[in-house]
Amino acid sequence: MSLAAPEVTIVEVAPRDGFQVVKPFIPTVQKLAIIEALANCGFTRMEIGAFVAPKAIPQMADIGDILKAAKLPASMRVQALVPNRRGLDAALAAGVRDIGWVISVSESHNQNNVRRSVDESFRDLEAAWRELKPDVFLRFNLATSFDCPFEGRTPEAKVLDGIERVLGFVEATEIAICDTTGRAAPDHVGALFETAVKRYANDKITFAFHGHDTYNLGVANAIAAYQAGVRVMDGAAAGLGGCPFAPGASGNTASEDLVFAFEHMGIKTGIDMDRLLAAADLAQAVAPEQAAGRIRTVPRKRVLAGFGAQTKGIAA
DSSP, X not given: OOSOOOBOEEEEOIIIIITTTOSSOOOHHHHHHXXXXXXXXXXXXXXXXXXXXXXXXXXXXXXXXXXHHOOOOTTOEEEEEESSHHHHHHHHHTTOOEEEEEEESSHHHHHHHHSSOHHHHHHHHHHHHTTOXXXXXXXXXXXXXXXXXXXXXXXXXXXXXXXXXXXXXXXXXXXXXXXXXXOOOHHXXXXXXXXXXXXXXXXXXXXXXXXXXXXXXXXXXXXXXXXXXXXXXXXBGGGOOOOTTSTTOOOBXXXXXXXXXXXXXXXXXXXXXXXXXXXXHHHHTTOXXXXXXXXXXXXXXXXHTTTHHHHOOOOO
């Protein structure tokens, strides 16, 4: 596919995927400052947290307080991740209407991540889906779609089977194919998405890419996904993040790196780079040793040279 399509949506996931692996508890007020700074950059979608057991992911224990206190644009779609029915019920009770439900392709990772089999997770999702109201948007996250830290490379057929299984009972959804460990290469990403988009995409079924930058391939992989027809990409400010249950995986692809790459290619993101760099500095401060990405390390004047005209006009 050519790069003729002029836009891409970047979903900011630092408040969930970025914060979840930080060991010292980040004060709620600090989280709110980062979330609100990110919301002021022009993102139309943000994954603000997860409804999970605090014992498993202590950093998400204040998600209820975050949702009540965060000052966000009325137009922003606020998403929360859930791993099971209990998390879904809690998210809906808190007023969340954009839900990200995660199931791993890999049996080993699903057991480590949510303590149940892949079959059990799918049955849980199907039962919950049949009770969802029309105003709830489901995003289906298919983790370890390229590689599992316990089983190695994931066969493409297993990913396609997972997609078909969810499409067996869901009529409309966004399917995020996730490079949980960051081991995917651009040719692998492109080939898998080309097959999935050609076979399953339509007006009701769309695809997203969730990538990590463990081997410095995050931006290249996102471009490969775009070339295959994907128009929604996840990113985390300052490259924070990683899966607590995927040993060796580093942070998400930095949002600022994705914005720079796509805007540099003439593909609009709607993100104000100047504001994003400032927000990424705030995010970096919560775990400097875990922060990554390249754009923040380049002199700001150089990054923004010839860039501002493309990204100005974002409402405060």
